[in-house]
Amino acid sequence: xxxxxxxxxxxPVSGDPIENGTVLVQDGKVVAVGAxxxxxxxxxxxxxxxxxxxxxxxxxxxxxxxxEEGEGWAGxxxxxxxxxxGARLRALDAINPADIGFADALSGGVTTxxxxxxxxxxxxxxxxxxxxWGRTADExxxxxxxxxxxxxxxxxxxxxxDQKKLPSTRQGVAAVIRDAFTRTQDYVARKAAADGPFExxxxxxxxxxxxxxxxxxxxxxxxxxxxxTALRLAEEFGYRLVVNxxxxxxxxxxxxxxxxxxxxxxPLFTTRSKVELRQRTLRTxxxxxxxxxxxxxxxxxxxxxxxxxxxxxxxxxxxxxxxxVALASITTNPARIMGLDDRVGSLAPGLDGxxxxxxxxxxxxxxxxxxxxxxxxxxxxxxxxxxxVASPYRTS
Numbered sequence: 001x002x003x004x005x006x007x008x009x010x011x012p013v014s015g016d017p018i019e020n021g022t023v024l025v026q027d028g029k030v031v032a033v034g035a036x037x038x039x040x041x042x043x044x045x046x047x048x049x050x051x052x053x054x055x056x057x058x059x060x061x062x063x064x065x066x067x068e069e070g071e072g073w074a075g076x077x078x079x080x081x082x083x084x085x086g087a088r089l090r091a092l093d094a095i096n097p098a099d100i101g102f103a104d105a106l107s108g109g110v111t112t113x114x115x116x117x118x119x120x121x122x123x124x125x126x127x128x129x130x131x132x133w134g135r136t137a138d139e140x141x142x143x144x145x146x147x148x149x150x151x152x153x154x155x156x157x158x159x160x161x162d163q164k165k166l167p168s169t170r171q172g173v174a175a176v177i178r179d180a181f182t183r184t185q186d187y188v189a190r191k192a193a194a195d196g197p198f199e200x201x202x203x204x205x206x207x208x209x210x211x212x213x214x215x216x217x218x219x220x221x222x223x224x225x226x227x228x229t230a231l232r233l234a235e236e237f238g239y240r241l242v243v244n245x246x247x248x249x250x251x252x253x254x255x256x257x258x259x260x261x262x263x264x265x266x267p268l269f270t271t272r273s274k275v276e277l278r279q280r281t282l283r284t285x286x287x288x289x290x291x292x293x294x295x296x297x298x299x300x301x302x303x304x305x306x307x308x309x310x311x312x313x314x315x316x317x318x319x320x321x322x323x324x325v326a327l328a329s330i331t332t333n334p335a336r337i338m339g340l341d342d343r344v345g346s347l348a349p350g351l352d353g354x355x356x357x358x359x360x361x362x363x364x365x366x367x368x369x370x371x372x373x374x375x376x377x378x379x380x381x382x383x384x385x386x387x388x389v390a391s392p393y394r395t396s
Contacts, residue, residue, distance in 0.1 A: 118155075
């Protein structure tokens with residue numbers, strides 16, 4: 001799709017703001033961003049005068065479509081809590097594009113989401129990046145798999161402890177991870193030595209991509225001791241670690257920075273509903289960033305509604321996070337952390353034409369997303385006091 005968005009304050013995030021700028025999208029890709037962009041004949045022009053023009057936001061950790069809102073048991077496909085090692089499971093297979101959370105995402109300027117299995121299992125499964133508009137998960141697909149999700153701490157030990165099975169303690173949780181990677185190392189060795197047909201195993205196949213560095217390991221962990229366990233396991237097996245949640249990350253921010261471990265921090269708008277969350281504070285993103293940790297902010301939708309992603313960034317600024325880092329934490333940083341920065345996260349030539357026109361500074365809680373474009377196609381518009389999502393379904 002083609003579109004030229006002109007006249008607004010263009011904030012590419014990856015570069016300096018441009019007053020009265022233009023973003024030109026052709027064939028779904030950004031081809032030019034600047035103050036003096038020539039718009040080819042036949043390209044539709046959208047006047048953004050008085051507004052701010054930004055890239056679509058990127059949610060690095062959510063459960064859109066797999067934990068559907070308002071559907072109860074029927075729409076709950078987040079956790080396959082029957083096997084502690086669910087590495088072979090794929091979030092892609094459980095996404096329902098009709099989940100109303102996708103409409104909420106667009107209303108909050110979120111155009112890309114990394115959807116993950118839940119934290120009921122020690123190893124939850126494979127994550128997937130999708131655009132927040134489309135008929136089927138396959139049409140929305142940006143990249144799959146993006147990472148493998150794993151969980152430390154309360155959730156898996158509660159789930160399996162209630163079943164009187166391993167793991168029922170933190171020792172057991174760590175042991176499940178070690179056992180899985182040890183078996184995978186043996187599997188890789190047998191496969192390399194095989195002469196002829198080899199019996200494949202989907203669990204070990206995906207975990208081998210973690211061991212060889214192809215896929216990052218997204219580790220759910222809140223408490224500082226669990227974060228330390230995540231670091232210990234990553235160093236033991238040599239995989240790329242991304243800390244998810246990091247609620248007590250501010251207590252060991254220097255250690256995370258020293259080891260160059262990114263943190264997808266949040267959700268921030270929650271009560272301290274369990275022991276792991278006693279140290280939950282809006283100051284955590286600022287402390288981590290000041291220590292030199294690369295951060296992304298997450299809603300963990302539906303824990304916090306995904307349209308509040310930008311508001312979490314705003315209140316993190318109020319509690320000490322640098323303003324530019326706050327904007328990066330929902331655009332360029334999550335894209336880079338999750339390996340999607342060749343497609344999304346900023347307004348630059350060659351990237352997808354995911355563009356949002358805001359009524360003003362998006363970090364002002366009174367601003368709203370007025371028009372949202374995904375790969376150059378307008379998919380959301382706010383008018384007459386309500387937001388309207390374009391139907392992705394063909395009616396003729």
